[in-house]
Amino acid sequence: MNISISSRPLHDWDALVQADRAHRILYTDPAVFQEEMTKIFGAVWVYLGHESQIPKNDDFIATKLGLRPVILLRDSAGRLRALYNRCTHRGSTVCRAASGSAKAFQCPYHGWTFHNSGRLAGVPWPDGYACDFKDDKFNLAQVSRVESYRGFIFGTLNPEMPTLKEYLGEAARPLDDWIDRNPGGRITVCGANRLKYRGNWKLAYDNSCDGYHVVFSHRSLLEMENRLEKDPNKGMSYYKSKPDEAPMYCRCYGRGHHLKDKRPNVEKRAGALWEIEGAHPGKERYEAKLRERFGKEADRWLDLASSEPINLTIFPNLLILGNHIQVLEPVSVDETDTVWYGTAIVDGPDIPPGVAEDINALRLRTQEGFPTFGEVDDLTNFEEIQKGLAAQEDEWIYMHRGMDIPGRITTDERGIVTGPATDEVFMRLYIHHWKELMKSNPVLSVKRTP
Amino acid sequence: MSYVDDAFYRDLAAEFTDWQSGDRRLLDPALLESCRGILHLEARLLDEGRFEDWLALFADECLFWVPGSPGGDPKREIAVSFDDRRQLEGRIYRLRTGHAWSQVPQSRTSRIIGSVEAFRAGNEAVCMVRSSFLITELRGGETRTFAGWNAHRLARAGNGWKILVKQINLIDCDQNLRNPSLLL
Ligand code: FES
Numbered sequence: 001m002n003i004s005i006s007s008r009p010l011h012d013w014d015a016l017v018q019a020d021r022a023h024r025i026l027y028t029d030p031a032v033f034q035e036e037m038t039k040i041f042g043a044v045w046v047y048l049g050h051e052s053q054i055p056k057n058d059d060f061i062a063t064k065l066g067l068r069p070v071i072l073l074r075d076s077a078g079r080l081r082a083l084y085n086r087c088t089h090r091g092s093t094v095c096r097a098a099s100g101s102a103k104a105f106q107c108p109y110h111g112w113t114f115h116n117s118g119r120l121a122g123v124p125w126p127d128g129y130a131c132d133f134k135d136d137k138f139n140l141a142q143v144s145r146v147e148s149y150r151g152f153i154f155g156t157l158n159p160e161m162p163t164l165k166e167y168l169g170e171a172a173r174p175l176d177d178w179i180d181r182n183p184g185g186r187i188t189v190c191g192a193n194r195l196k197y198r199g200n201w202k203l204a205y206d207n208s209c210d211g212y213h214v215v216f217s218h219r220s221l222l223e224m225e226n227r228l229e230k231d232p233n234k235g236m237s238y239y240k241s242k243p244d245e246a247p248m249y250c251r252c253y254g255r256g257h258h259l260k261d262k263r264p265n266v267e268k269r270a271g272a273l274w275e276i277e278g279a280h281p282g283k284e285r286y287e288a289k290l291r292e293r294f295g296k297e298a299d300r301w302l303d304l305a306s307s308e309p310i311n312l313t314i315f316p317n318l319l320i321l322g323n324h325i326q327v328l329e330p331v332s333v334d335e336t337d338t339v340w341y342g343t344a345i346v347d348g349p350d351i352p353p354g355v356a357e358d359i360n361a362l363r364l365r366t367q368e369g370f371p372t373f374g375e376v377d378d379l380t381n382f383e384e385i386q387k388g389l390a391a392q393e394d395e396w397i398y399m400h401r402g403m404d405i406p407g408r409i410t411t412d413e414r415g416i417v418t419g420p421a422t423d424e425v426f427m428r429l430y431i432h433h434w435k436e437l438m439k440s441n442p443v444l445s446v447k448r449t450p
Numbered sequence: 451m452s453y454v455d456d457a458f459y460r461d462l463a464a465e466f467t468d469w470q471s472g473d474r475r476l477l478d479p480a481l482l483e484s485c486r487g488i489l490h491l492e493a494r495l496l497d498e499g500r501f502e503d504w505l506a507l508f509a510d511e512c513l514f515w516v517p518g519s520p521g522g523d524p525k526r527e528i529a530v531s532f533d534d535r536r537q538l539e540g541r542i543y544r545l546r547t548g549h550a551w552s553q554v555p556q557s558r559t560s561r562i563i564g565s566v567e568a569f570r571a572g573n574e575a576v577c578m579v580r581s582s583f584l585i586t587e588l589r590g591g592e593t594r595t596f597a598g599w600n601a602h603r604l605a606r607a608g609n610g611w612k613i614l615v616k617q618i619n620l621i622d623c624d625q626n627l628r629n630p631s632l633l634l
């Protein structure tokens with residue numbers, strides 16, 4: 001079954017997205033938001049969840065694809081699926097738990113029951129129906145394409161999308177680095193910091209690689225971290241004075257994906273990351289415990305409790321920040337949920353017994369710092385932008401930092417663009433990609449045949 | 451220097467398991483009144499923005515803990531907040547910088563504490579207190595509420611109490627919270 005979208009453009013997108021600026025209605029018009037929910041959150045690969053959230057057959061989590069309620073699961077045969085959480089009878093959600101394990105879902109309204117493959121298992125008192133319930137139209141709809149890249153599960157309704165691997169393109173490399181820094185490349189999601197703000201989802205996307213805001217928006221966090229330090233080079237302090245002259249950079253991979261790579265600011269040796277980590281609960285005691293056991297060798301484990309200095313953003317909703325997997329969930333044109341999933345390392349043959357437990361005791365605590373002491377200030381600033389954008393005659397949002405300065409931004413033979421850490425080049429590139437998507441007319445389709 | 455280690459987590463888990471049982475309830479009116487006293491004082495100091503005075507109610511080795519899910523195990527999942535003393539001092543320091551934009555302007559709050567019950571906690575010098583709270587907050591022209599229940603682990607200090615652990619159980623701890631930057 002295909003869902004056609006009107007081919008008449010909603011707006012003159014070229015007028016609204018210019019080389020150096022974007023129009024305020026991209027953030028304020030409910031009609032733009034509605035169209036984004038199909039042309040973006042539906043038509044490109046959208047991040048749905050991590051495999052560690054559904055490790056066993058029959059495990060599920062409730063999530064969303066844009067605004068569509070979806071049950072992401074591993075079915076009884078082990079296959080990853082994203083079922084629409086929408087009864088084919090009269091539309092009720094069939095699953096009301098946030099997570100769990102189920103071979104089947106029974107709709108609480110009239111009792112239609114569906115296997116976790118999406119297939120209709122049965123309806124109460126079928127002799128009251130003349131139809132053939134074997135007809136696929138009675139199966140739950142499901143996201144037509146679901147793929148996992150090394151544990152990161154995405155879905156799209158667009159048959160024209162390339163494979164997920166192609167979609168990620170060169171952005172898969174920093175994702176590989178991030179995964180592989182953990183022993184055996186294994187991580188598991190361990191709870192989440194869940195925040196919401198009254199603002200458009202793109203305000204968070206605009207911020208994802210923004211090195212310009214750090215010392216201003218996060219000034220209180222920097223001051224809090226540095227209050228304890230004789231050495232003022234902790235945490236995010238490399239943004240002070242002249243961040244554009246630091247070795248860190250911003251890199252854009254196309255399709256709206258980008259990376260802020262702060263790793264070059266940190267010395268390439270075991271223990272260097274741990275040395276710049278802030279003063280989190282458990283810091284001294286667990287370090288002493290690991291040092292007693294491993295001596296200098298403890299450095300390589302302690303680095304795993306430290307925040308990985310990258311911000312990797314996969315369009316449109318996945319942000320890898322430090323050790324967090326942050327997911328943007330648009331709610332309405334001026335409301336967005338941001339979920340910061342924590343990650344922990346996992347025991348295995350390549351890590352001495354007990355180390356994962358000790359490192360995670362630290363790593364859970366290091367991850368709580370930024371959402372509580374940093375992100376809240378960004379979200380407040382996003383809300384204040386949304387308020388500012390109510391000024392109708394003042395139309396433009398500028399994103400031209402770094403533009404037209406010879407030699408500042410480079411493009412390599414693969415089309416990968418690199419610039420200084422505070423440049424807004426990533427915004428310009430992604431919002432132009434966004435514009436192309438908004439001009440497109442994808443034909444979305446769900447699947448009914450499991 | 452942090453004092454959080456394996457023993458700290460082990461004790462915390464033991465202290466916060468099955469503590470609200472009927473046979474552990476403390477019914478002595480004087481004791482209940484003194485527990486209510488520190489809870490009411492705490493609420494007033496927070497409403498008045500006297501964060502340093504509020505911090506002085508805590509023991510040297512204390513914990514300020516907001517689980518991220520009902521009963522959330524701090525060794526298995528990240529919390530909304532899990533502050534040892536140093537981090538709690540940092541939390542107040544941040545609010546006092548004047549640059550914590552989520553609290554500029556600062557929230558105005560009005561707290562109601564009720565349904566106070568006290569429970570035995572192993573030895574006479576310590577007790578556990580459960581209370582319900584309703585915080586009404588005004589910020590940015592909007593009024594919002596935070597609701598839930600607190601678990602206080604209190605230690606006797608002179609004629610009164612010091613707070614060893616304050617566990618704040620928001621009813622919406624596992625939902626998306628809008629600006630949870632005020633001191634709960
Ligand atoms: S709506 Fe689901 S059974 Fe009727």
Ligand SMILES: [Fe+2]
Binds near residue numbers: 213217374378
């Ligand atoms: Fe930020």
